[in-house]
Amino acid sequence: MQVKNHKLAKSISDVGWSAFFEKLKYKAERYGKIILQIGQFEPSTKICSNCGYYNSEMTLSVRDWVCPDCGMHHDRDINAAINIRKFALDRQNLIGI
Structure with missing residues (x-):
């Protein structure tokens, strides 16, 4: 806006x-x-949605990356969406299927 x-x-x-x-x-x-909310500063794009590795070196210009721990290839936005869902479900003590 x-x-x-x-x-x-x-x-x-x-x-x-x-x-x-x-x-x-x-x-x-x-x-x-139900609407589930997460914190504004959750590191959703920097965490591997597969193994949980935190990629502290990633900048905003990086659009896709490979996790150095598990080798999974991530699209930044898709990885963030998966992590946001996990954060929201965890905060509400729910299980995602």
Whole structure:
């Protein structure tokens, strides 16, 4: 989201995300779904979703990588999605199938 008023940019963006999240929660409840949240700073892209290795050297420019421990090839976004699901299920003490 591009916000032109730099003095209010963070506040405007926060309100936008807050409103979106409230609508999302409403829709989820309406359809009997559950929304699971994780922390904003969880290292979802830097952790191997297969073995749990933490790749501390990875920068934002890296789009895919191979885990030095287990050898699994990861697409950054797919790996992050898998880890986000794991973090959310773990936080809620749920098991993913």
